[in-house]
Amino acid sequence: MNVIDLLFFIAALGLLSVRNVYLSIGLVAIEGLLISVMVSSSGPLSWVSGLVALSTLAIKAGLIPAVLSRLIIALPAEGLKDQPLPLWAYAAAVLAIFGTDHIIHLLAPSHLIQNEPAFFFALSTVYLGLVMIVARRHLLSQIAALVSVENGLVLLAVSMSGSLPTFVELGILVDLVVAVTLLVWTGHQIHREFKTTDIVVLQRLKG
Amino acid sequence: MSYDWSLLGPLILLVAAAWMHGKSGPGWCRWIAVLVAANFLAVSYIVLHGVFAGSWRAIFIAVTNLIALTSSWDSIYWLREHPSVSPGRYYIWWSLFWGSLIVISLSRNLALSWLAMEFSTLTSAALIIEIGDRHSLEAAWKYIVIASVGLILGLIGIVFVYASLRYQGLSWAALDFSNLHAQYFNIAPPVRELATIFVVSGFGTKAGLVPFHTWLPDAHSEAPSPVSGLLSGILLGLSVFTIARFTIAVPTGSGALFSGPRLLTIFGTVSVVIGALALLAQHDIKRLLAYSSIEQIGIIAVAVGVGTRAAIAAALAQFVFHAVIKSSLFYGAGHLTARYGTKSIDGITDLITKSRSSAFLWTLGILALAGLPPLGLAYSEWLIMSQLWIHHSYVVVLLTSSALTLTFAALSRHLIRNLWGPAQLQDRRTPSSNQAPAQGVL
Numbered sequence: 001m002n003v004i005d006l007l008f009f010i011a012a013l014g015l016l017s018v019r020n021v022y023l024s025i026g027l028v029a030i031e032g033l034l035i036s037v038m039v040s041s042s043g044p045l046s047w048v049s050g051l052v053a054l055s056t057l058a059i060k061a062g063l064i065p066a067v068l069s070r071l072i073i074a075l076p077a078e079g080l081k082d083q084p085l086p087l088w089a090y091a092a093a094v095l096a097i098f099g100t101d102h103i104i105h106l107l108a109p110s111h112l113i114q115n116e117p118a119f120f121f122a123l124s125t126v127y128l129g130l131v132m133i134v135a136r137r138h139l140l141s142q143i144a145a146l147v148s149v150e151n152g153l154v155l156l157a158v159s160m161s162g163s164l165p166t167f168v169e170l171g172i173l174v175d176l177v178v179a180v181t182l183l184v185w186t187g188h189q190i191h192r193e194f195k196t197t198d199i200v201v202l203q204r205l206k207g
Numbered sequence: 208m209s210y211d212w213s214l215l216g217p218l219i220l221l222v223a224a225a226w227m228h229g230k231s232g233p234g235w236c237r238w239i240a241v242l243v244a245a246n247f248l249a250v251s252y253i254v255l256h257g258v259f260a261g262s263w264r265a266i267f268i269a270v271t272n273l274i275a276l277t278s279s280w281d282s283i284y285w286l287r288e289h290p291s292v293s294p295g296r297y298y299i300w301w302s303l304f305w306g307s308l309i310v311i312s313l314s315r316n317l318a319l320s321w322l323a324m325e326f327s328t329l330t331s332a333a334l335i336i337e338i339g340d341r342h343s344l345e346a347a348w349k350y351i352v353i354a355s356v357g358l359i360l361g362l363i364g365i366v367f368v369y370a371s372l373r374y375q376g377l378s379w380a381a382l383d384f385s386n387l388h389a390q391y392f393n394i395a396p397p398v399r400e401l402a403t404i405f406v407v408s409g410f411g412t413k414a415g416l417v418p419f420h421t422w423l424p425d426a427h428s429e430a431p432s433p434v435s436g437l438l439s440g441i442l443l444g445l446s447v448f449t450i451a452r453f454t455i456a457v458p459t460g461s462g463a464l465f466s467g468p469r470l471l472t473i474f475g476t477v478s479v480v481i482g483a484l485a486l487l488a489q490h491d492i493k494r495l496l497a498y499s500s501i502e503q504i505g506i507i508a509v510a511v512g513v514g515t516r517a518a519i520a521a522a523l524a525q526f527v528f529h530a531v532i533k534s535s536l537f538y539g540a541g542h543l544t545a546r547y548g549t550k551s552i553d554g555i556t557d558l559i560t561k562s563r564s565s566a567f568l569w570t571l572g573i574l575a576l577a578g579l580p581p582l583g584l585a586y587s588e589w590l591i592m593s594q595l596w597i598h599h600s601y602v603v604v605l606l607t608s609s610a611l612t613l614t615f616a617a618l619s620r621h622l623i624r625n626l627w628g629p630a631q632l633q634d635r636r637t638p639s640s641n642q643a644p645a646q647g648v649l
Contacts, residue, residue, distance in 0.1 A: 103401075110395035112370050126363070133356060142352060149359055156363065160370035165379040171322040172362075178329045183351060186336055190344050202345040 002118060008034045008155060009121035015148050016093060016132050019082045021075075024144045025068045031151045032060025039169075042158045052169050056154075059173050064147060064180050071140055071184045079197045082138035089135035096127030118159035125152030139187040139197045143180060150176055210313055212253060213268050216246030216275075217306030224302050228295030236283040239298060243279040247272045263452075263523070267312035267445060270527055274440045274534045275305045278433040281538040285433050288545040292337050292431070300337065304330035304437065311445045317365055317382040317456075320449045321358065324413055327442055328354040334434045335426060346422075346429035353422040354413055361409020364402040368457065371398050387456040399459045400466075406453050407470045414446035415501050416474040416508060417481045423501060424485075428493035428550070432541025435493065436534030439500040444526040447471075447504060451511040451519070472512035476606050478505025483610035486617035491550045492540045495621060496533065499576060502614055503529045503584075509607060510591040513598055521590035528575075528583035536572045539565070552621055556628030566626055573625075577618040578611055 008031060015027045040053035072080060100123040104116060113119045129149030133142055150172065157164045164172075187197070194201045220242060227235045250272045257265025282301065286294050307330055310323035328351060335347040365382065371394040372381040380386060391399065412419035427435050454467025463469075482502025489495040503525070510522035543565070547555045558566040575582035588611060595604045 106397055106401070110371070110398050112367065112395070112398055114370075126359070130356065133352065139348075146352065146355060149356070153359060153362055153366065157366045157370070160366060161373040164366070164369065165318065165382070167379050168318045168322065171318075175322065175325045175329065178326070179351060179355060182329055182333055182336065183348070186332075186344055186348050186351070189336070189339060190348065193341050193344060199348070202348055204342060204345060 002115075004034050004037055005115075005118045005121045005155070008038070008151075009125060012121075012125040012128050012148055012152065015144060016089075016128050017085065019084065021072050021080050021082065021138060021140045024082075024141060025065050025072070028068065028144050028147050029061050029065040031148060032062075032064065033057065035060055035151050035154055038155060038158055039163065042163050048166050049163070052163075052166055055170065055173055059177055060147070060151065063177060067180055067184050068140060068143060071143075071187050074188065074191065075197060079191070082136055082141050083198070085135055089131055092131045092135070093128055096131060097124050100124045100127060113160055114162070115159045118155060122152050122155035122159050125149070126156065128152075137198050137200055139183075139190060139199060142199060143183045143187070146183075147176065147180065210254060210257070210264055210268055213246075213250045213272065213313065214306065214309055216243065216250065216272070217302050217309055219246075220302040221299065221306065224295060224298035228293075228299065236286055236294060236298075240276075240279040240283055243272075243276050247276040261520070263448065264312060264315075266523055266527065267448070268309065270530050271305075271308045271312050271441050271445075274437055274530050275308075277534060277538070278436050281433040281436070281541070282431075285431055285538075285541055288542070289338070289431070291339070297334065297337055297431070300330050300333040301434070304334065304434070308437065308441050308445065311442075311449065314449075315383055315385065316379070317368070317384065317387065317449075317453060318379065319382075320452075321362060321365060324361075324410070324446065324449070325355065325358050328358070328413070331430065331434060331438055331442070332426075335430045338429065338431065343429045346425040350422045350426040353419075357409050357412020357419055359409070360405050360412070364405030364409060367398050367402040367405070368394060371395065384452050384456045387453070391457045394457065396460055396463065399457055400463045402457065403454060403459050403463075403467045403470065404465050407450055407467060407474070410446050410450045410453075411474055414443050414450065414508070415478075415504055416447075417478040417501060417505070418474075420478070420481075420501050424494045424497040427497035427500065427537075428491060432493075432537050432544075435496070435537040435541070439496065439537060440530035440534035443500055443504045444507060444530065447507050447511060448522075448526070450508075451522075454511075455514070468512045468514050470512075471508045472600070472603060475505045475508030475510075475512055476603050478502065478508065479607045479610045480505075483613040483617065486614055486621075489621070490552055492544065492552050492555055493537070493550055495552065495618075496536055496540055499614070499618070500529075500533060502610065503533070503576075506588060506591060506607065506611075509603060510594065513591075513594050513600070515594060515598070518591065518594040521587050521594060524587040525584065525591065528587055532572055532575045532582075532584065536569075536576060539569055539572060543569070552624060553628070555625055557626075557630040559626045560630075569625065570622060573618050573622045577615040579615070 011027050011031045018024055036053050036057035039056050043049060100120055107113055126149050129145045129152060132145035191197055254265040254269050258269050307323045307327035311320055314320040332347045332351045335343050369382060372390055375381050415423040427438055459466040479502050482498050482505055485498040507522045507525050510518045543555050544550050578585045578588050
């Protein structure tokens with residue numbers, strides 16, 4: 001088992017459980033740092049893989065945490081803490097992890113998975129992020145969860161195919177930066193309009 | 208000449224919009240519409256042969272540029288009605304959104320389609336945020352989060368397929384639809400089935416198929432009307448056809464429980480039924496059109512699920528007719544909303560007395576959407592039903608035809624209220640000033 005993969009999974013678990021949004025941003029930065037290490041060590045080092053790893057580091061461990069910090073600078077003290085996680089979210093997280101194990105058994109005959117522990121941590125991180133998006137109520141927690149899910153996906157690709165095509169990796173990074181920037185911009189406006197960071201207020205429109 | 212030239216239009220517009228940012232006036236908006244019109248003529252010349260030859264890409268590019276053209280003209284009036292929105296920023300996001308739609312239309316690669324689809328989410332969400340009121344902020348937030356989560360599921364499916372073909376060492380090109388079709392038998396059947404579930408659910412979220420549709424009525428009803436036209440008319444259809452390209456390229460085999468055609472038929476039928484039922488309960492004119500889009504996209508998905516050449520041709524016809532009709536209706540709904548000062552169907556009444564020409568065009572659009580023969584959708588829906596009947600999908604025929612009947616009843620009921628309902632709210636503007644925008648677009 002790779003220590004970095006394990007640390008990455010622990011960071012994802014931490015992200016699900018912490019309520020302090022400063023800590024959430026710290027964990028997003030740690031995940032970004034670990035992902036860039038994984039990307040750089042997933043194959044032989046070339047200038048292309050080096051570029052992807054450096055871009056990942058700059059965006060996921062630097063730019064995104066910095067943009068997220070911009071959202072919370074404007075918040076009053078009571079806006080810096082998320083609501084406690086509901087009990088069902090813990091149950092869903094446990095189920096999600098068991099579900100990952102089932103998928104590994106399902107895929108075993110196909111020899112698709114190169115690194116089973118990494119695959120387990122990656123898909124579990126994706127599922128935990130999805131649970132977090134549904135269960136967490138702070139605007140910033142939802143953005144952090146989205147970033148974590150994307151990080152899990154990168155690890156998933158590393159565990160199965162070594163990496164994604166360079167163009168896809170760079171494209172995803174650009175999409176992620178635009179998505180986070182837009183969400184932070186929207187978050188600012190939501191806080192200004194609704195005077196809260198709790199997404200429970202976003203239920204005037206009924207899907 | 209290569210279809211890739213059609214990307215030039217959005218790029219030129221992006222540069223023009225960036226240049227005009229901060230110094231915009233009404234004249235600029237008209238020049239931009241002229242630019243989009245010139246692009247449409249040039250691109251039509253390039254793709255015309257392909258359209259008549261039945262090329263999917265040519266048809267997608269032609270229809271996308273046609274709706275972009277009408278959307279750009281409608282934007283002139285919409286921006287005049289919404290002076291709080293910055294035209295410079297609006298056109299920057301609009302050109303990026305248009306560009307992403309062109310990339311999806313052009314794409315021969317699954318990963319490129321995914322990237323462009325995600326980018327289209329972000330650019331269209333930015334256009335919704337530009338409005339800046341509470342409803343639009345809520346709609347944009349839900350849209351970005353739900354659509355991104357959906358697309359992430361789709362990406363998991365793409366990773367599974369890519370990992371299965373890593374031995375080829377083709378990198379990016381491994382995900383070309385042609386390569387996927389040539390190599391699909393090298394992907395283990397359970398992986399194909401799992402990838403199909405992820406891709407259909409993921410891209411299905413973007414297509415607004417039930418049960419992944421929850422973002423759609425909010426986003427489409429809160430977006431600027433010229434953008435709603437592109438979202439409903441183009442993006443939803445392109446998403447379904449991207450699923451179709453994948454399921455055709457990577458078939459799961461007849462024994463698979465969750466094959467692509469089966470999933471599309473199930474989700475499509477449920478979408479038609481739920482969309483039709485929701486039409487009855489709507490009170491907001493743009494949400495009415497948004498739910499109608501769910502129903503229409505469901506019909507396209509059902510046709511794609513049948514999978515025969517005739518059914519796919521009918522699905523393409525449905526896509527084209529729906530794009531033209533729905534975008535026109537969204538533009539019209541935007542101007543009616545601005546004119547009456549409400550989105551409520553109960554508030555938009557007595558249209559026949561206030562503007563006969565608007566009443567005539569609104570009636571024509573709603574009846575075309577309801578599937579009244581000999582208007583376009585009636586033809587394509589009939590073709591789809593006959594394909595379902597030929598392939599013994601009697602349950603699907605029963606459900607979809609019942610839903611279509613319900614759709615006709617619901618839309619007719621709302622139309623009657625719009626035309627002859629008792630006047631409840633005061634017209635926001637004087638008759639002389641309100642005729643131009645509504646008539647210009649309707």
